[in-house]
Amino acid sequence: MSHFNLQIDDFTFKAACKNKTAAQKRIYELFSTAVYNLVFRITHNKSDALDISQDVFIKVFTKINQNKSQESLGFWIRKISINTTFSFLKKNAHLITNVDFKEKIIDTDMNETLSSLEFALSKIPAISRSVLWLFEVEGLSHHEIAELHGKTVSFSKTHLSRAKQVAQKYLTKKGGGYEAVEK
Numbered sequence: 001m002s003h004f005n006l007q008i009d010d011f012t013f014k015a016a017c018k019n020k021t022a023a024q025k026r027i028y029e030l031f032s033t034a035v036y037n038l039v040f041r042i043t044h045n046k047s048d049a050l051d052i053s054q055d056v057f058i059k060v061f062t063k064i065n066q067n068k069s070q071e072s073l074g075f076w077i078r079k080i081s082i083n084t085t086f087s088f089l090k091k092n093a094h095l096i097t098n099v100d101f102k103e104k105i106i107d108t109d110m111n112e113t114l115s116s117l118e119f120a121l122s123k124i125p126a127i128s129r130s131v132l133w134l135f136e137v138e139g140l141s142h143h144e145i146a147e148l149h150g151k152t153v154s155f156s157k158t159h160l161s162r163a164k165q166v167a168q169k170y171l172t173k174k175g176g177g178y179e180a181v182e183k
Contacts, residue, residue, distance in 0.1 A: 003034035004074035004138075013073065017065050024061050031074060032057070035081045038138065042085045042130040044122055052088050056081045078138065082130075082148055089126055120170040124163045131156055132163035 008027060015023030035056050040049035059080050067076045121129060127149075134140045134148070135156070142156040149155060 003037070004031065004078040006030050006034075006074050007071065008073060013069070016061070019061070027060070027073070028057055031077050034074075035077065038078065038081050038133070039085050041121070041133040041137070042082075042126065043089070044126070044129065048088065048092075052085050053081075055088075056084050059084065079148075082134065085130070086148065089130075116171060120167040123170050124166045128159040128163035128166070131159040132167070135160050 008030065012023045012026050016027055032053065036049055036053045039052045039056070040046065043049050043052065056077070060077055063080075067073055121132075124132065131145055131149075134145050135142070140148075142153045142160075145156040146153045
């Protein structure tokens, strides 16, 4: 389920289109967590996710008049989030490397599964991780993902398969949850 399917009322939407700060603040409050989480899942870098999220909302409030209605606002914001993140990744590809988490300590308490999944996600290359997140969590189709990347449907399917294979190498199912496997 996407967190971008939240609705705002017509009054708030129209006020935001007129650059009313209170309305823009309301939209930000509704969607900021969803935007940050999406961007972070693709970049896997907190600092970059914060910067990109800020850029997303600058674009949203600059171009909100281009959106047709408040009913599709969340999915329009999601599209801006994805496109802004992909632009960042393309522009900064020379700076992006997968961090080696050999020193990573996995929690053994109730957060073990979440921590293990975060660890596995960190091992997946950015493009494959973005395809995995967009398909499995955001619910985009292979066609939509391919369109966002400017590639073919087989590109999306291949990257999804690779992402799952990499994640599987770093996870093992234990007692109702997942545990990281250091490799």
